[in-house]
Amino acid sequence: MNQLLENSFDFSIRAMELIRYLNEEKKTFLLRERFLVCATGIGISLRLTKVKNDKSFEEALAYAVETEYLLEIMVKIGCLEKKQSQPIVDDCRALKYAISELVQKEK
Template identity: 30%
Template sequence: MNQKDILKEKSFSFAIKAVALYKYLQEEKREFIISKQFLRSGTSVGANIREAKNAQSPKDFVHKLHIAQKECDESLYWLELMSATNYIGLQEYEKVACEASEILRIIKSSILTVKQKMK
């Protein structure tokens, strides 16, 4: 399995976790603002990775991955905020943030690899 497929699978798994966490925060914590922001950024990561897979050029591929990178980093911000405000516990934060951080590292690595090949 190549790095693009791993990234596709991991980002889809992350999106599923984002939806589940959103539902939990809505139903159990009655939190509607931060959870919606997290849902949007968390599901956008995989959507942009999918778009990158169908890029028209290496430059377009890198551009789409940059967007995914920004969305992934934003997701980490919302997770940190939810943890700091006690909407989620430390264990839940660490589990989801670890996954987001891993996806972020893979995205950055993919961007660097493609940029080096473009030179």
């Protein structure tokens, strides 16, 4: 769990750096605030489950799925090139997979 928390924190930082890059490149993404809420929400939800000693990871998983979706939109509308986006998309999918494993264990 600690590694997952660390990975989600690192992912949040990468998401913020991505938005900073888009701003510097003057590339508009209308859902940027939602993207940041979702990308950081993954880690926040995971931390909350640890603090509350709660084993419900559904919210973190929902944020990961939505973040992946928003990244795919960024590529589709040309904010990011597919090759350029692949590392952060891969990280998002790895988080999503790890969280989905936790969700399966709780069932």
